[in-house]
Amino acid sequence: MIREFQEVLEENILGFWMSHMIDDQNGGFYGAIDTANNVNTYAEKGAVLNARILWTFAAAYRILGNPLYLKMAWRAYNYIDEYFVDRQYGGVYWSVDYKGVVIQNKKQTYAQGFMLYAFSEFYKVTGEPFILDQAIALFECIEKTRDSLKGGYREAFTRDWKIIDDMRLSEKDENMAKTMNTHLHVLEPYTNLLKVWTNERLMEAQKELITLFVDKIYNPSTGHLGLFFDDDWNVSNETISFGHNIEAVWLLWLAANQVGYLNIERLKSILDDIATSSVAGLQADGSMIYEVKEGEIDTEKHWWVQAETVVGYMYAGKITKKQAYIEYAYNNWNYIKQHLIDWKKGEWYWSRLPNGSINESENKGGFWKCPYHNGRMCMEMLENLMEYE
Template identity: 25%
Template sequence: MDITARLQDHQKWIREELERSVSFWLKNGMDPVNGGVYTCLDREGKIFSTDKSVWMQGRCAWTFAYLCHTYGVKEEWLAASKSCLDFMEKFCINREAGNRMYFTVTGDGKPLRQRRYCFSEGFYAIANAEYYGVTGEKVCLERARAAYDLIWNLNNGLIQDPTGMGPKTIPETRSGRALANPMIYLNITSVLRRVDPEQAELYNQRAAQCVDEIFRYHYKPELGCTLESVGPNGEFRGDVTEGRVVNPGHDIECSWFLMEDANLRGNKEQHATAVKIFDQAINAGWDKEYGGLLYFIDCLGRPPEAYEHDMKLWWPHDEILIASIMIYRDTGDEKYLEWFEKTLDYCKQYFSDPEYGDWFGYLRRDGKPTEPPCKGSTFKGPFHLPRMLIMCDVMIGQILGRN
């Protein structure tokens, strides 16, 4: 079968899988009583915990607005997005702590847990921005801009954290940098830059700083990896486990964030470096015995500390699919189409569940789901999978349009 026919087949499956995923979450996750979305769902979609993840409220709101952006507005999608936005506004913001957001709340919105990290605020920002892009509701843009600036100020030490939580480790003993901060902020920036051209100069400046931080401090070509955690000046801390951690899926996700930005700015050198990050991560992280991507590896081949290091999680495989088809679209190098198809085959065999819809979240190393299997959790909801399916559908369409 030639490449065009293969891509057409892939696109057909992707569109069908997107329909199954979206239907699964609309049917089983949305809360008609309190608003927002439940994400702790078993294989069939039954709720096994009514606590709500604030990350997932923002991610779900973004996903359904992005569906409207890509395919046209459907009232059911827009209502799902607004339900999550309204739930966050009413229950998920700690107004007494500088509008920092909670990490988890109860089903009816009572606060449960606050974390020092800014990811709840990040997903709140992209959700409001995307909803503004679809509806033009200015208040959503104002909320997105405010959250965007709050994260910047916290990440760069321009303000004290109003929660008073402080850093994770005692700074007099050890401080450092986390890859998640610049890479996630780069992705947040890409959404706001797309819907808010009035502030394009600001977004371009901050995106450039994020790229510089990733390359300057975390990308380690001499080690053949991109590190999750480094010293304040990018120092490699090889004497402690934390300093050797590589999350291949994170690096691959970072690679396509970098490529997306490089394409926007016409920066071929940045794009080429992002491809190298992908290559290093997938070659080091792909399980040569069972297939699939390992969750964590040690850059020096020493024992990883995380118990789940050799599990296979759904989201890193979504990131492989996005990044590989993006590189193939941009370069025409068939090696990356091969990675796309190899990963897609693995996902069809092990993650996809056409009987009930959506994907298993967590597999053992051999590809069998953890028991009892689940489709959602505090960390898994309608985000990585539908985002991948939407983006791959669009990119395959672009490739086919050139063929």
């Protein structure tokens, strides 16, 4: 089965992005491609998309050694460095147009986190000191967003790091000061940066992040993670995001092991609780539904949720030694192979709608649809989870 993951990674995902998404006219990669593989050459290009492309190809080169992947990583890095990096105020812009002209210059903490994730991974395969310097500079930018009184990181700022009215990551999110999603994707790059840069401030910041998840974001009465919070860590609603729940299981575990987290047994129990509570989202066909919001169940089967379900339950099985979790992961992988992978045209569909049909209204690649969740799932299986095949 390991061969399946490598074939999907190289032929279905990475091959797709190399064949269809290289923007030879304007540099970097195109901003969008639809379900029928029609490229939108004029699409806006996002920092998150480009950071995830860089991370994916850098990680793929590190694991598989194909020089084409390093070439793609350099392509992504060079575009980011030229068009997204703000050399006056630090950090990266949110988006540029197809020619590289800045559209939104806000500083979203989430985007800084993903760019740090990408740069730290790229440094692993290049060893170039200037790339590590850029990664450290992004760490410093993220630390600017920290709430020194109440803890955690605020969502967004103006270009010059001042307060901004609309802090939302996307239109579907709430306009709240702090979110689980952003904290998860600061935790993630901090773990990666710690692998290449030994620094006491970074270590302490990561320990505080883990403690925030344990004490503020995790709800022991439900076994789920809260999503949106005010400055005082009051949660705004009881929405359950199954994909984020199960993604947090393995990202928290890796973070805790990287810093030698002292309360590891308590954390293990919490992660087991989150994994068990998330079983409520699993369906008979092996898929994981999207969320429960205000009592309404959203049964759409998103690509990223399925990818994180595979990795999350594989790690949950590794952490707890519970075979049921491993079975959930493989059941989900079977669902992905049958219903989400586009075997003819490449990549994965955005989702399957509640009625089971393919979601053709969302892009196969775009502002949010990147080779990161599904590519990373394949790479985690190849690099860290082969013993559980």
